[in-house]
Amino acid sequence: MLQTRSNSDGSPNPPDPIAAQLEAIAAKLESMESLKEDIAVLKQQSASRDKSSGSGSRFEEGDSSNSRFNRKPYHKIDFPAFSGGDPRGWILKAEKYFRFYNTLDEEKVDVAAIHLEGDALDLYSWLSTEQEITYWDELTHALQKHFGPPEFQNPDEYLCSIKQTGSVHEYRQEFTRRSARITNWPDHCLLGVFLNGLKEELKADVRIHKPRTVYKAMSLALEFESKLNHTRLEKKISVTPLKPDSKPFTSTPQPFTNQPKYEAKTPTRITDSEKQARFLRGECFRCGDKYGPGHRCKTGTLKSFEVDEFSEEEPVSNTAKTESIQQGSAEISLNAILGNSKPTTMKVYGMLNSTEILILIDGGSTHNFISDILVNELKLSTQLVSPFGVQIGNGDIIRCSRVCRDLSLQISDLKIVQDFYPFSIGGADLVLGIQWLATLNTVQANWKDMFMIFTLDGRKYKLQGVDSGPQKSAEFQHISFESEIAAPIPDILQPLLTSFAPLFQEPSALPPFRNHYHSIPLIPNATPPNIRPYRYPHAQKTEIERQVEALLAAGLIQPSTSPFSSPVLLVKKKDDTWRMCVDYRALNKITIADKYPIPNIDELLDELYGAMVFSKIDLRSGYYQIRVNPPDIMKTAFRTHSGHYEFKVMPFGLTNAPSTFQSAMNDLFRPYLRRFVLVFFDDILVYSPTMDQHLLHLKTTLELLTSQRFFAKISKCRFGQDQVLFLGHIISSAGVQVDQEKVESVRSWPVPTNAREALITAPVLRLPDFSKPFTVECDASSDGLGAILIQEDHTIAYFSKGLSSNNQLKSAYDRELLALVSAVQKWSHYLLGRHFLIRTDHYTLKFLLEQRVTTIEQQRLLLKLMPYDFSIIFRSGKENRGADSLS
Structure with a gap:
């Protein structure tokens, strides 16, 4: 101190x-x-x-x-850029970057935004003008919602719907892809979904080993698949191949009509009354089973039809050939094991009308065919027949509606008289199929030396084949008759229909300028809709380009500079081809509705008293046969990923299109309406008390259509019938009968009381009054669909339908939309051309007319609603009990 x-x-x-x-x-x-x-x-x-x-x-x-600052040197990590596409991989990399550099939460969005490019940067800029994005989760959610695949909007449901359709390796990859977005599922749930999606042939074997993890289940599935494939291969190899030097063989087949697996003679001859009865019951004319989309008869006629120019190949016996035909899908595998990729055929020369022709003899073809070029060159007469389909190797169905009756062929000293169907074939002029081969008995054939020997009417014949040089294989694989065989055309009408053959062809030019155009009047001061295109997969982009090119070539559309723009949709048809349509919902919303009177169905049917003979004509692509008013062409503009176009003809989906078409038909047939013609949009019914009068009435009708250059689709027409289905009613000489399917759904209810009978009595089901508006109530459950058609709280009809296993896996929204569309289509003859109300207990469907559809399935269903004028209101499930009980 x-x-x-x-x-x-x-x-x-x-x-x-x-x-x-x-x-x-x-x-x-x-x-x-x-x-x-x-x-x-x-x-x-x-x-x-x-x-x-x-x-x-x-x-x-x-x-x-x-220490962070004294660590060994490392490579610099660049932040990944993102311009569009599936954002999941980019998000994963970005989060790894943030963790490595300990990026603060409030800095993540700014760091990521600097590295956004192209469409992604445009989206971020647009979102930022609405509300500033400050959190990383907000940005990733927006990117996934905009750029991510639609199926990942509900990843849990998407994973649950997985099913193995290919190999286990492919299934494993798909399962991994779908489960990548699932973060909160326990392992046993993932394991259960994986096992449930396996093919039945593998599922039991994997489950019996009780795998505890998904990876173990994947390993077991691969192992059992390998064993199963090995077993199948051993079974195939057990077939002994034929030796190249085998001797000529003799085959003695039974008549083809006795073959247990193959009945490919000419179409079964049943009475006209039986055909009509099967048609009205919805049954196949050939096998009698219930007919529907994708129907195939149990005794199918899927055959291999090939023109082969005979190079040196191993001979194949009739037994092997017949087996390969009968096995259908197994044909390729069996022929590959035998060392042959094609069935055996034989060509011979013959004469037809003094003209030398090349004839192909092939047991793989169900019927006889003649080249349509030869028909034109020889000016052979043809007759119209009920249209049928010829199925070729790629699965396409080519329609044929003509036949050459009783053509006389000469092969050496053998005379053959047969019917032949004109068809586009190459490598031969005529094809003799089982239709002719079935008339022979014992046949000795040597395909190596190309000859066949048989006895006919007590005389022995030998047909020697010709060697036409190197193989050039013009193939017509898997040709067979489709089972859609319509009612026969009476002989008395054949010459008349033949004389009007151009009426049933495809249009080759724009429709003429008639008195009727389609106009599109808009609400005053309405803003032209300008909707950006939907996002399409690469394959669909190619299909859209192809269809646009076809429409341009046909002159139906032209390039556009219009301020209007609507997006296009691709919808799959029953034959697996695509139909391109335009989503005109925004345009329809600002279009003034046309109040042209729609015919009253009851009044139309009252005119049929005393009629005994009926013909129904269905116009081909009816809307394309009406021109658009030139000032309104710009309003039909649509935009694809590659261009902007507009229609010169009336496209499908415009709100006033049905009224325009009805007006055109009424003016065309006005002198004969309610005398012998009834018209309901593109359905034309000609009716007469006798067949002689019907011949004159039908001629007048066809002349009118031809004079105005309208075209009909013969596959959907019916001529000279005593019974037809028209506007949901069965029209016959006995009168008009209501289609019993209206009440069948209620009649079949398994109700333990007498309520079932009460529901189908007159006080419940009432006749419709077309002066009053209709209401459709619809609902869907996990098992089925249900709907009720109502007027002023009185029931007009019921409808219910079970759901397929695939539809049961769909989301609640898609099931409810399916119920809505099914009900509207079911009662289209009541609803088309009139404004009606739809009640649903699914709240989001209320905005169907404003929503942007996101999936192909939703696009397909929405397209079917475009011709209708309706409003949708929400009604809680408690108030929607009628439709709910039906579903």
Whole structure:
């Protein structure tokens, strides 16, 4: 302690300021020493803790080897750029980057935004103008919603719907892809979904081993698939191949009509009344089973039809050939094992109308065919027949509606009289199929030396094949008759229909300028809709380009500079081809509705009293046969990913299109309406008391259509029938009968009380009054669909339908939409051309007319609603009990 001086009087001296400062510094030094001791203790504790945990802090001071600033040099990591496409991979990389550099949450969006490009940057800029994005989760959600695949909007449901359709390897990859978005599922749930999606032939074997993890189940599935494939291969190899030097063989087949698996003679001859009865019951004319989309008869006629120019190949016996035909899908595998990729055929020369022709003899063809070029060259007469389909190798169905009756062929000294169907074939002029081969008995054939011997009417014949040089294989694989065989055309009408053959052809030019155009009047001061195109997969883009080119070539559309723009949709048809349509919902919303009167169905049917003979004509692509009013062409504009176009003809989906078409038909047939013609949009019914009068009435009708250059689709027409289905009613000489399917759904309810009978009595089901509006109530459950057609709270009809296994897996929204569309289509003859109300207990469907559809399935269903004028209102499930009970 420092000594202080005293004054002479003994009082202490005043404090020295320097001494005071020194004391303060000393106190601080003591405090710093204490602080250093505390820091040393904390460092020791931290080091011991990090050592025990196996890792050091990234922010330790000193010369620790774990210091962030003293670590060994590493490569710089660049932040990934993103311009569009599936964002999941980019999000994963970005989050790895953020973790590596310990990026703060409030900095993540700014860092990511700097690296956005193209469409992604445009989206971010647009979203930022609405509300600033500050959180990383907000940005990733927006990117996935905009760029992510539609099926990932509900990843849980999408994963649950997975089914194995290919190999286990492909299934495993798809399962991994779908489950990548699932983060909160326990392992046993993922395992259950994987096992449930396996093919039945593998599922039981994998389950019996009780795998505990998904990876173990995948390994077992691969193992059992390998064993199964090996077993199948052994079975195939067990077939003994034929030797190249095998001797000529003799085949003695039974008549083809006795073959147990193959009945490919000419179409079964059943009475006209039986055909009509089957048609009205919805049954196949050939096998009698229920007919529907994709129907195939149990005794199918899927055959291999190939024109082969005979190079040196191994001979194949009739037995092997017949087996390969009968096995259908197994044909390729069997022929490959035998060393042959094509069935055996034989060509011979013959004469037809003093003209030498090349004839192909092939047991793989169900019927006889003649080249349509030869028909034109020889000017052979043809007759119209009910249209049928010829199925070729790629699955396409080519329609044929003509036949050459009783053509007389001469092959050496053999005379053959058969019917032949004109068809586009190559490599031969005529094809003799089973239609002719079935008339022969025992046949001796040597395909290597190309001859066949048979006895006919007690005389022995030998047909020697010709060697036409190197093989050029013009193939017509898998040709067979489709089972859609329509009602026969009476002989008395054949010459008339033949004379009007051009009426049933495809249009080759734009429709003429008639008195009727389609106009599109808009609400005053309405803003032209400008909807951006939907996002399409690459394959669909190619299909859209192809169809646009076809429409341009046909002159139906033209390039556009219109301010109007609507998006296009691709919808799959029953034959697996695509139909391109335009989503005109926004345009329809600002279009003034046309109040042209729609015919009253009851009044139309009243006119049929006394009629005995009926013909129904269906116009081909009816809307394309009406021109658009030139000033309104710009309003039909649509935009694809590659261009902007507009229609010169009336496209499908415009709100006033049905009224325009009805007006055109009424003016065309006005002198004969309610005398012998009824018209309901594109359905034309001609009716007469006798067949002779019907011949004149039908001729007048066809002349009118031809004069205005309208075209009909013969496959959907019916001529000279005593019974037809028209507007949901069965029209016959006995009168008009209501289609019983209206009440069948209620009649078949398994209700344990008498309510079933009460529901189908007259007080419940009432006749429709077309002066009053209709209401459709619809609902869907996990098992089925249900709907009720109502007028002023009185029931007109019921409808219910079970759901297929695929539809049961769909989301609630898609099932409810399916119920809505099914009901509207079911009662289209009541609803088309009139405004009606739809009640649904699914709230989001209320906005169907404003929503942007996101999936192909929704696009397909929405397309079917475009011709209708309706409003949708929400009604809670408690108030929607009728439709709910039906579903």
